[in-house]
Amino acid sequence: MLAFQAGSVFADSKLNGFIDGVIGSPYKSGGTTARGFDCSGFTTYVFDKMGIDLPRTSASQAKAGTKVAKADLIPGDLVFFDTAGGNNGSVSHVGIYIGDGKFAHASSSRGVVTDKLNSSYYEKRYVTSRRVLDSEAFTQFAEEQ
Numbered sequence: 001m002l003a004f005q006a007g008s009v010f011a012d013s014k015l016n017g018f019i020d021g022v023i024g025s026p027y028k029s030g031g032t033t034a035r036g037f038d039c040s041g042f043t044t045y046v047f048d049k050m051g052i053d054l055p056r057t058s059a060s061q062a063k064a065g066t067k068v069a070k071a072d073l074i075p076g077d078l079v080f081f082d083t084a085g086g087n088n089g090s091v092s093h094v095g096i097y098i099g100d101g102k103f104a105h106a107s108s109s110r111g112v113v114t115d116k117l118n119s120s121y122y123e124k125r126y127v128t129s130r131r132v133l134d135s136e137a138f139t140q141f142a143e144e145q
Contacts, residue, residue, distance in 0.1 A: 012144040015076055018049045019096065019104045019112075026111045039094050042106040043078060046096060050141045052132060058094035065132035070117070075099045076133040076142040079117065081125040091127050 021034070022045070028036025032045055040058045047054045055061050062080045073079070077097040084092040095105030097117075104114050115122060133142060 013075065013142050014140070015046070015050070015096075015142045016098070018046050018141075019098065022046075022112050023104070023114070024111060025106070027106055027108050029108075031106075037106040037112060038108075039106045042104075042112055043094050043096055047132065050133075050137060052137065054132065059091045061094050062091040062128060062130060065130040068129045068131045070126065070129055073097045073117075073129055074131075074138065074142070076131075076138060078130045078132060079103050080127045080129065081122060082127050083125055089127055093125075097129070 022037070022042070025034045026036045027038065029038050030041065031037045032041035034045075037045065040054075040056060040061060043061060044054050044056060054064060058080060061078055065078070068077055075098055079095050079097050080091045081093040081095075082088065082090055084090065093105070095103035095115075097103045098114065101117050102114050103117055104112065106112050107115075117123065117126065
């Protein structure tokens with residue numbers, strides 16, 4: 001069940017395995033472990049499994065790597081949102097794109113889950129995306145094995 005939830009687009013990748021392992025973990029403000037994550041704690045945890053250091057906050061992560069257009073997203077890209085209510089383009093939430101228009105993230109109300117980028121809630125709050133995996137890391141972790 002968990003493997004299906006995280007998305008079968010790259011079901012045989014190592015990245016999918018790292019995400020599947022924590023789907024359903026609860027939300028915890030400041031949390032960085034499977035006992036509880038906040039959004040940037042979740043992304044930091046997953047990327048740490050790949051040996052990639054990310055800044056700790058979603059706003060800082062939004063400056064890491066290189067900018068990528070929403071239309072050009074590949075599994076492993078970070079997606080950023082303004083969920084603080086201002087809709088002024090500031091970043092307050094981050095998730096990991098998993099393919100097929102979906103991303104995994106630590107929701108404050110539902111814990112670690114997947115959602116569609118084009119859902120009515122997230123589509124209007126989308127701010128930017130960043131690619132932090134280079135082509136070698138993508139091949140090693142995010143491509144189907």
